[in-house]
Amino acid sequence: MLDKIRKQFSYFFNKPTHIASLAVLRIAFGSIMLVSTVRFILKGWVTAFYIKPQFHFTFYGFDWVKAPGVIGIWVLFTLLALSAILIIIGLSYRLAITAFFLCFTYVELIDKTTYLNHYYFVSVIAFLLMLVPAHRYFSVDTWRKPSLSVTHVPGWAINIFKLQLVLVYFFAGISKITYDWLIAAMPLKIWLPACSNLPIIGGLITQNWVAYVFSWIGMLFDLLIGFFLLSNKTRRPAYLMVIIFHVVTGWFFKIGMFPYIMIFVTTVFFSAETHLKIIGFFKKLFFITPQVGESQRTFQPTKNISSLISVVLILHFTLQLLLPFRYLLYPGELYWTEEGYRFSWRVMLMEKGGTAFFHVKDPATGRQSEIINSQYLTQFQEAQMATQPDMILQYAHFLAHEYEKKGIKNPIITTNSYVTLNGSGTQLYIDSTVNLATQQETFGHKKWILPFHKKY
């Protein structure tokens, strides 16, 4: 039995597999990232998110990541676009994918206001792409240096992407097995009627039962699709489902590039034969004469590099398996406290909104001021901050600092904040008597988050 598992394991990781899948993934990922970057620039978000704000909400432990200024941020985005092009054509691939990973992750770390699961997903895929020789086939690199060219890679080089995708979908599915999502059909009961202006189906989606159907299909889709994609028998219909599902959600909700990223990246599940056909198609498109009878050359990293990659991958996937469950270490309602919420593939689960009024008090005089948040934050930042305790705390510390500069010693910062979650109606979110200036950010539970009451 053990032997059998070991064999399966070895098969999964070591069996030489045609590299075509990896080359297609490289091109697919590079292309969608290029589109994504250009779209981001055209929407004016570089200025709106990274130049205009005077204060940024950094991630815990990443305070050293600073907005690099007007020139710096444009350099980063230029590098992103350039490296995406290099990734597509497979020129200086190792350098390009590393640059892409670093630039992209840096930009994401500047401000958690813009945090989205799919940005995290992009970072993860770019990270994994750094570890594989995706440029050793159908690339400018192999054209310039044919000795680089290989036809096969050990199975792990492709299977790590499948594993990652299965995890993403599966965890997204698990996170939907909740009372709110399945029994109350929230937040779809709020979101779907908001789409009633859509042509053809607009009239239908305002009905309650449709929200239930969508909720249950969404849960089942996420939970199962990864496994259907893995199986040879079900792959084709499953991929069709991937396209339908993502196009429909992309049509309904303002979720940007995410549907297209998933549609592109999940092609990795297809067999090497399919990918060879895709590459054959590209070759025809660019009038490249296909090689006849390529002889098998398998990519074999040196032993040292192999073990290094193994260690990195084991660490990575262990982390991937554990992170979504870290919320269990915190008390209270996860969607309310958001402790352990990020990096867990929890998507579309909340309609959450908030308003937070901050007060600063001079302990020497007892006098108090209310803060006009728009003086310091953009509307986007203010809206995100109001519903996320760690951001509320960061902002409170920022305010304390501002008022210390104005000459008030040890200013007391309190907040009156009201949050609504999935149609609950607003209720007090943060203990308004607590001086947030003296509270420290930790990985521990924030005791000053008031419990969530669902009163009806």
Add this chain to the structure above:
Amino acid sequence: MKRKYLYTALIAVSTFILVQSCSKSGGSDKPTDPVVNGFDRKTMLTNISTNIIIPSYTAYQGAVVNLDAAVTAFNTAPDATKLTALQAAFKTAYQLWQSASEFDFGPAEQANLRVNTNTYPTDVNQITSNISSGTYNPALLANLSAKGLPAMDYLLFGTGTDNNAILLQYTTDAQAAKRKTYLATLSTELKTNITTVLTAWNGGYKTTFINADGTDTGSSVGLLINQLVYDYEILKNYEVGIPAGVQSMGTTFPTKVQAYYSKISAQLASLHLQAVQNLYLGKSAQGDGSGLDDYLVQAKAKYTDGSSLNDVIKAQFATATTKVQALTDPLSVQITTNTSVVTAAYTELQKLTVLLKTDLPSSLGVLITFGDNDGD
């Protein structure tokens, strides 16, 4: 193996339902049933644009045209009667502006109507220097607080202790001629701005507005709620909170009220709150039409205690209105002598902020900030 069949069946069923739900209503030619089709946002947008926005702009534009004419008449031969007439025309314009400031999107946003019309407190030094230098650049940022209604408020009511003294500024004063020119420049600019905006609304923008009936960031409902909240916060903060010292460690700033010199601040705040409420209710001279209140009712939006969100919002509008109506003019004096009445109004306005800014859009799934959302 069995499990595989089960999964395949599940996928097949879900595909079927999805395809069904996508295509089902495709061929139906049935008349739109409001109960089945949910809230008809187009009807609301039509009511709001036809009966609220355009009439508000038209009324304000008319008042500004009168104001500009009164300035011309006054400038030609300044006397006490014409000054009184001009002051009255100004007050009317300022009153009507209270119902025209909420719609700072589309044409108004392009013309920067709100800041160009009503940035206060006005900068007396900048005004004085503009008058004496005889040059005025309307595009200059520093001139934002030296123009519009607040600057005219100063010029018509604040340049002397009484009307006799004010009149001298336009007759015998060394700067009289230049002052008259400046006054005329400002009223003309007000007229040009609102005329541009009104023309755009009467042109194609009304149709654009009604047709953008989605709920995402650029949709009309999104813009409307966003600006309703933004304008409401101006009322709360700038007309009441800041002068009452709420944002300055209790130090009051009575001179920062809206319409400080003409002393109609409290009256304007009441009108402004009324305008916000009317927009929420969809209420106009044509009656109580389709508004955000009906939208909330249709969406069965609930407040924390399970009661109807619309009822809670309407009740808070009523409470806030009572408190704002307790404000008396001159508000600047009341702030100094009876601050607690003013801060009490502020407190009730604050409560309404949460309802309008968070409960309202979150119950309707309306997006008011930019950026993508998490996808699935």
